[in-house]
Amino acid sequence: MPDPAITVERIPELGPERFAEITGGLDDPFETDGLGLQWAEKPVHYVARAEGRLVAHAGLVDVPLTVGGEDHVAGGLGTVIVAAGMRGRGLARLVVGAAMDHARVEGKDFGILFCLESRVGLYARLGWTLVDGEVTARQSDGDVVMPIRTMWIGLRDGASWPAGPVRLRSLPM
Template sequence: MTTAAPSDPGTITWELIPENDVDPRLHRELNALLRESFPYTTEEFRDGRSWAGARPERRLIGRSGGRPVAHTGLLRRFLRVDDQDQLVGEVGLVAVHPRLQGTGVGREMADRTRRALAGLRLPFGYLNCHSSVLGYYLATGWTALPGTDTRHYEPGDELTALVTTAQPMVLPVSAELTAWPKGSRIERDGIEL
């Protein structure tokens, strides 16, 4: 299944949906979008799943012609930064249909993600990103945490915590960046979103 993409990014409508309200049809449509957006990880979206690790709590979905063309997953959780607990809104499964990349849809989605995190009264957004998308996150207000790594469990191996090679990033939402705890190790204590 392929996801149709509009030629005019202004035709996108947005909604924030609780996970329990995502029906099987929407999961299949999101699965198609995620597979097209992340072709190198299609095995993670097996069996029509629209999540790869931990399931999101909320989903920000941009639609065109009734079909999802942009998506962000959000999950409230506590992280430990050198043994200090920190509440965050973990952000993941960030996808824009390949034909819409570079049209401003990603920037709009980043702005709406920030507003969704604020609506959940979260002090920070948090994610780990690969170098290939670092520029996007920096351009949309995220801050890299150099010299910091994240340890978590991988789907399918919940017995061994591993350190990820992806760059930890923080988005100040209702708190100042200076309020982020100092430390070199972030413990996710769970599976990545």
């Protein structure tokens, strides 16, 4: 259980200073710079604070996609980060849960995220499921096959991810 002194709130934007408050200014905290991808801005931000200091963040963006011949707009989760000294206390669970509650209230059927293999276990603990097969996303010079893992979560009772290739009609998040 997270410390009761930790609070979660939505903030209007993250910005480089708040981001650095969480990362401690670490270069490439997601270890994805080497992929050379363009990422979507996230307009919705949930943060956790401990004694006033920002210690965790999860971002959310609408992601239009086609899967199994169906068009959906999923809640795209990204920029999930917990301050180094605060990990292992349930803070990722808190801020990811807040972002997914937001997407659910908006009426989204699914959440979707991209992550490195080493983060799959975390999201599986939070109820996410791996997507099998090819996933493409937009870049400024055309579509790219995503080189990292894709996971989904249902946001309403009975929501089931359709089989088949996934085509994001937006940048990845």
